[in-house]
Amino acid sequence: MHDMSSHEVQHHAPPTSFIRTHVFSLDHKVIGKQYYGLALLAVFIGMFLSWLMRLHLGWTNLAIPGLHFLSANGAPGNVMTPEYYLQLMTMHGTIMVFFVLTTAPFAAFGNYFLPIQVGAEDMPFPHFNMMSFWVTFAGFLVLMSSFFTSDGPTLGGWTQYAPLSAIGAVAGPGQGLGVVLWACSIGLFCVGQLLGSLNFITTTLDMRTKGMSMWRLPLTVWGWFITSVMGLTAFAVLMPACILLILDHVAGTSFFVASNLVLNDQLQPHSGGSTLLWQHLFWFFGHPEVYIAIVPGMGIVSHVLLANLRRPLLSHRVLIYSMGALAVLSYMVYGHHMFVSGMNPVSSLAFSFPTLIITIPSTIIVLIWMGSIYGSKLRINTPSLFALGFVSMFISGGVSGFFLAQPSIDIMLHATYFVVGHFHLVMAVAAIFGIFAGTYFWFPKMFGRMMNDTLGKVHFWLTFVGAYCIFMPFHYLGIAGNVRRYQAFVDDYIQPLIPLHRFITVAAILTGLAQFIFLYNLIHSRFWGKPATDNPWEATSLEWSTPTTPPPHNNFGDKLPEVFHDPYQYGVESSVGDYVMQASPEKVKTVNEEA
Amino acid sequence: MAKFFAITIIVIAIASAIPIVRHTWDPPANISTHGGLIDEQTSETMAEAGISFLISQILLALFIWKFSSFRPGDKIKTFPGGAKTMVWAGFLLVGTEVLALGIFGVKAWADVYFIPPAVDAIPVQVQAGQFAFYFRYPGPDGKFGPAHPELINEGTQNFFGLDTDHDADSKDDIVTAEMAIPINKEIHLLMHTKDLGHSFYVPALRVHQDFVPGLDLSLHFTATKVGKYEIVCSQLCGLGHYNMKAYLEVMSQEDYDSWLKKQAALQ
Numbered sequence: 001m002h003d004m005s006s007h008e009v010q011h012h013a014p015p016t017s018f019i020r021t022h023v024f025s026l027d028h029k030v031i032g033k034q035y036y037g038l039a040l041l042a043v044f045i046g047m048f049l050s051w052l053m054r055l056h057l058g059w060t061n062l063a064i065p066g067l068h069f070l071s072a073n074g075a076p077g078n079v080m081t082p083e084y085y086l087q088l089m090t091m092h093g094t095i096m097v098f099f100v101l102t103t104a105p106f107a108a109f110g111n112y113f114l115p116i117q118v119g120a121e122d123m124p125f126p127h128f129n130m131m132s133f134w135v136t137f138a139g140f141l142v143l144m145s146s147f148f149t150s151d152g153p154t155l156g157g158w159t160q161y162a163p164l165s166a167i168g169a170v171a172g173p174g175q176g177l178g179v180v181l182w183a184c185s186i187g188l189f190c191v192g193q194l195l196g197s198l199n200f201i202t203t204t205l206d207m208r209t210k211g212m213s214m215w216r217l218p219l220t221v222w223g224w225f226i227t228s229v230m231g232l233t234a235f236a237v238l239m240p241a242c243i244l245l246i247l248d249h250v251a252g253t254s255f256f257v258a259s260n261l262v263l264n265d266q267l268q269p270h271s272g273g274s275t276l277l278w279q280h281l282f283w284f285f286g287h288p289e290v291y292i293a294i295v296p297g298m299g300i301v302s303h304v305l306l307a308n309l310r311r312p313l314l315s316h317r318v319l320i321y322s323m324g325a326l327a328v329l330s331y332m333v334y335g336h337h338m339f340v341s342g343m344n345p346v347s348s349l350a351f352s353f354p355t356l357i358i359t360i361p362s363t364i365i366v367l368i369w370m371g372s373i374y375g376s377k378l379r380i381n382t383p384s385l386f387a388l389g390f391v392s393m394f395i396s397g398g399v400s401g402f403f404l405a406q407p408s409i410d411i412m413l414h415a416t417y418f419v420v421g422h423f424h425l426v427m428a429v430a431a432i433f434g435i436f437a438g439t440y441f442w443f444p445k446m447f448g449r450m451m452n453d454t455l456g457k458v459h460f461w462l463t464f465v466g467a468y469c470i471f472m473p474f475h476y477l478g479i480a481g482n483v484r485r486y487q488a489f490v491d492d493y494i495q496p497l498i499p500l501h502r503f504i505t506v507a508a509i510l511t512g513l514a515q516f517i518f519l520y521n522l523i524h525s526r527f528w529g530k531p532a533t534d535n536p537w538e539a540t541s542l543e544w545s546t547p548t549t550p551p552p553h554n555n556f557g558d559k560l561p562e563v564f565h566d567p568y569q570y571g572v573e574s575s576v577g578d579y580v581m582q583a584s585p586e587k588v589k590t591v592n593e594e595a
Numbered sequence: 596m597a598k599f600f601a602i603t604i605i606v607i608a609i610a611s612a613i614p615i616v617r618h619t620w621d622p623p624a625n626i627s628t629h630g631g632l633i634d635e636q637t638s639e640t641m642a643e644a645g646i647s648f649l650i651s652q653i654l655l656a657l658f659i660w661k662f663s664s665f666r667p668g669d670k671i672k673t674f675p676g677g678a679k680t681m682v683w684a685g686f687l688l689v690g691t692e693v694l695a696l697g698i699f700g701v702k703a704w705a706d707v708y709f710i711p712p713a714v715d716a717i718p719v720q721v722q723a724g725q726f727a728f729y730f731r732y733p734g735p736d737g738k739f740g741p742a743h744p745e746l747i748n749e750g751t752q753n754f755f756g757l758d759t760d761h762d763a764d765s766k767d768d769i770v771t772a773e774m775a776i777p778i779n780k781e782i783h784l785l786m787h788t789k790d791l792g793h794s795f796y797v798p799a800l801r802v803h804q805d806f807v808p809g810l811d812l813s814l815h816f817t818a819t820k821v822g823k824y825e826i827v828c829s830q831l832c833g834l835g836h837y838n839m840k841a842y843l844e845v846m847s848q849e850d851y852d853s854w855l856k857k858q859a860a861l862q
Contacts, residue, residue, distance in 0.1 A: 081834075082834045083833075083834035086831070086834060086836070155831075155833070156831065157831050161792055161831065162792075163792065163808055164791045164833065167791070171725075171790075171833055172725075173834065175833075257808070260744040261789065261808055261809075262724075262744050262745075262756075262789045262790055263725070263790045263791075265747060265748050265749055267744055267745045267747075274809070275807050275808050275809065276810075309662075310671070314673070314677055314681060315681075318678045318681070340794070340805055341807070342805050342806075342807035342810055342812050345708035345709065348704065348708075349701060353697055356693035356696065356697045357690075357693065359689055360685050360690050360693070361685070363684075363685045363688075363689040364681055364685035366651065367684055367685055368681050370651075370654060371677075371678070371681050372674075373655070373658040373662055374658050374662065374672070374674045375662065375671055375672025375673055375674060376671065377662070377669065377671065378659065378663040378665075379663075380596050380597045388659060391655060392604055392652060392655060395648065395651045395652060395655070396652070399644040399645075399647050400644070402640050402643065402647075402693065403637070403640050403644065405693070405697075406640065406696060406697065406700040406704075407704045408632070408636050408701075408703030408704040409636055409637050409700070411801060411802070411803045412633060412637065412801060412803065414803055415794065415796070415803075415829035416829070457596070465603065468607050472607075476614050476615075476619065479620055479621065480620040480622055481622045481623065481798035483827055483828075483829045485831045485836060486836065486837035487836075487837050490837060490838055490840070491825050491827055491840060492825060493623050493798065493825060497620065571671040
């Protein structure tokens with residue numbers, strides 16, 4: 001609650017120098033924009049890598065002009081080698097999961113809007129906040145640096161299963177220095193997220209302004225808060241796992257390498273490690289990570305949707321409880337990644353039931369959204385289209401979870417493109433739709449200008465249809481038994497699927513090209529967009545009550561706002577229209593005041 | 596715009612379901628005694644997930660269609676029963692659905708993993724390594740000789756590290772690059788890897804199990820159809836992963852006996 005002592009802790013004067021204003025800034029808003037910039041850079045690199053991969057999968061011996069400039073060893077004569085394919089795949093997954101799906105919806109938007117939405121001047125630990133971004137950025141540079149090593153980045157996939165990742169260069173190109181750089185990068189990333197999570201949690205608990213009870217927090221804040229709690233536990237496990245992995249490389253330890261392994265006819269000098277230990281540690285992080293990517297998106301989508309439905313949610317609390325249930329259950333389900341890993345088969349059943357049960361809160365969330373659309377006054381604009389697109393993608397990706405939750409069916413679908421289709425829809429595309437919804441919605445507040453709505457809609461249509469054309473066929477490939485992480489399809493039963501791969505490749509390139517419309521819109525609107533009013537969406541939460549747009553250095557000027565209402569009081573009759581802002585003292589007859 | 600969006604969602608939902616309903620892309624037909632249960636479980640899940648998918652997408656589309664066109668004076672309506680309806684629907688519809696799937700699915704899983712192999716099951720050893728599978732049959736004495744990892748040498752084709760000079764049980768062991776098994780006989784597959792994590796995935800057999808360095812794992816199954824099927828690796832194991840494959844030949848008992856004799860002569 002409101003507490004002057006904590007406000008004093010985070011108070012810092014506006015910077016005067018360029019470096020302190022734009023580079024090593026303590027302002028959560030600048031840090032949020034820095035995270036967004038990093039995610040934007042990362043997503044275009046990740047997408048470019050996916051284009052190269054998709055071209056190679058469709059036409060294996062295709063010479064891609066200029067490819068040898070990226071890697072002379074990886075693409076002699078511009079044709080991708082098998083190992084280079086795997087290296088690009090690993091980097092695509094790592095960049096996207098960590099530096100896009102975690103960075104944009106959580107770290108970028110969370111940094112910018114969480115303090116404003118709770119009514120605070122900044123976060124309680126601004127130096128930690130600055131450090132969290134720069135450590136994350138250093139992690140990104142370390143990861144990118146592996147492209148410039150002699151044998152390239154690691155080829156072990158974003159999951160880095162041991163002992164392929166732990167035994168060293170003898171396992172293949174990139175498995176020496178490449179893995180060490182990968183583990184250093186992800187270790188740094190974990191440090192950044194731990195510092196960020198700490199700030200998010202303390203801001204939410206300690207920095208709320210007068211009248212802002214926990215139940216009055218917008219769903220975005222709940223999403224970031226729940227994600228921070230998950231992040232604190234999940235990244236705290238991945239970081240030591242990365243340290244142990246590095247030690248296996250540089251200190252001669254054998255945490256993840258078993259005895260008596262023979263590579264190139266040589267008995268390896270490791271003993272006593274456990275392959276499954278890595279998998280347990282990784283997935284104890286890895287499954288919560290799925291929710292770390294998607295729960296902020298759920299918050300953003302709810303927030304954007306409600307402003308456009310012009311009504312409160314069917315139940316604010318049920319949605320929060322459901323997001324909380326996802327977070328708790330996410331630690332109990334991770335073993336579903338390991339049904340056929342050699343783990344005790346009884347454990348597989350033990351992990352299967354919570355996985356099936358997690359569909360209940362997920363379903364309730366979707367039903368609450370759908371039930372709120374019912375009877376609403378839905379406004380169609382670019383943010384609401386992306387928010388509705390999120391719901392559609394989340395349903396499509398979610399139903400395939402029914403299959404993968406069952407060990408018996410996983411016998412057929414494990415490590416196939418079905419899994420790739422599932423997680424891309426439910427985690428990647430849905431989260432990206434959340435990012436787009438948030439971007440189009442908050443851009444006016446962040447930059448004081450509107451994004452072009454027509455271009456936004458064109459971007460939406462191409463992306464929505466394109467994403468389905470790419471990822472729905474992945475499920476068909478998986479059902480047919482198409483194993484993932486193959487650089488070419490030499491198996492008799494997989495070869496007939498190559499035309500479907502080619503279709504996906506064409507769809508991926510076209511959908512990727514559509515993202516340049518977004519990039520153009522983003523850059524053009526930043527400088528030449530129509531000037532935005534303080535509250536262009538007629539929304540209710542505190543970010544729309546700042547004295548200026550974009551908000552001033554300390555967010556609210558001389559006086560912090562006081563909160564009088566639930567966050568989504570739409571559909572009421574007030575002096576400003578069909579909504580009442582949280583910071584407005586006006587008494588109105590509310591529809592559904594739950595707080 | 597909203598109506599067009601609603602139609603697009605419905606078209607995408609129906610178009611997505613067509614290849615599933617028409618079985619355009621199916622896995623290789625099942626050839627194992629236990630695979631039928633897995634296929635049945637998959638079909639039931641497909642029906643339930645498919646119906647949930649179609650109903651949800653179509654409802655989403657209809658709501659978008661209907662509630663985006665309102666008149667200025669229209670009042671907000673609440674879904675009948677409000678949030679309670681949704682919570683009950685979540686628990687009852689999906690809860691029952693997933694619990695039913697979970698409980699029925701246990702049998703298919705138990706058939707593969709909880710029932711021990713028959714005492715007369717034919718033992719076959721499979722060893723995975725970058726980027727090939729090798730198989731070993733115990734020979735007439737019915738015993739596998741011990742493997743010595745330090746003796747593994749691909750150059751001399753000692754794939755399993757056998758010491759035939761000193762280990763009597765190894766002398767009659769038969770090592771092959773392809774797997775052959777007799778039809779309708781239970782096979783007890785003993786799995787180990789010499790180097791990294793790999794996987795033994797035979798879609799036609801409905802068998803999929805990772806190799807774990809340092810662990811000896813086993814599986815058992817019975818093939819019911821003569822033919823040649825692919826064994827592929829599904830656990831990323833390095834640059835040649837995509838090409839790590841072998842063939843499984845299911846033969847009549849007579850063909851299998853003569854194949855085994857021929858292989859023994861080649862050792």
